[in-house]
Amino acid sequence: GNSVTQMEGPVTLSEEAFLTINCTYTATGYPSLFWYVQYPGEGLQLLLKATKADDKGSNKGFEATYRKETTSFHLEKGSVQVSDSAVYFCALIVGGGFKTIFGAGTRLFVKA
């Protein structure tokens, strides 16, 4: 079946540190991959996406590359800020396109 596995949190970093949140997936067919961010008390917001192998999605300094050979879509940011503290969800859509599979989420804390 289709699934998404994310690294367990919480991840705690100091401001300006490098961030990596790992995400791997299993899927039948050729999925599109997404990262969403959820700030406290809010709904999820689409952060970035990639729709085919070797695509790189980017937004607000975050990047992720669709790696078909390793079935991964790791989220990276070169220098995190306190305002990046949130929960990050990796997700995929495959097949008919109506059912998105979400990972369990990774909570990030950034200290000043």
Place this chain on the structure above:
Amino acid sequence: NAGVTQTPKFQVLKTGQSMTLQCAQDMNHNSMYWYRQDPGMGLRLIYYSASEGTTDKGEVPNGYNVSRLNKREFSLRLESAAPSQTSVYFCASRTGQGLDYGYTFGSGTRLTVV
């Protein structure tokens, strides 16, 4: 601002009570979705509506019903609430059917069943 609006934001129910969660979007999106979010479990799809007039079950539909009232509105009903339905509920919409489109989410309804 354009987006997805959910009401209410908070609700406490007694076991066996019923209620309807409301959702409306003003982006002219075709498909709409209801998810529940529980700690450590990510988001799980309850029901979705691919287009006006259609609804389908998701991963965890038991205990819920939905109505796609028109293109804008998609409501979720709990007929007889149970403590296991304590959760945060999110409504979402997407513009298209393909694999390229992400969701726009509402801000959620935090439901407690006692």
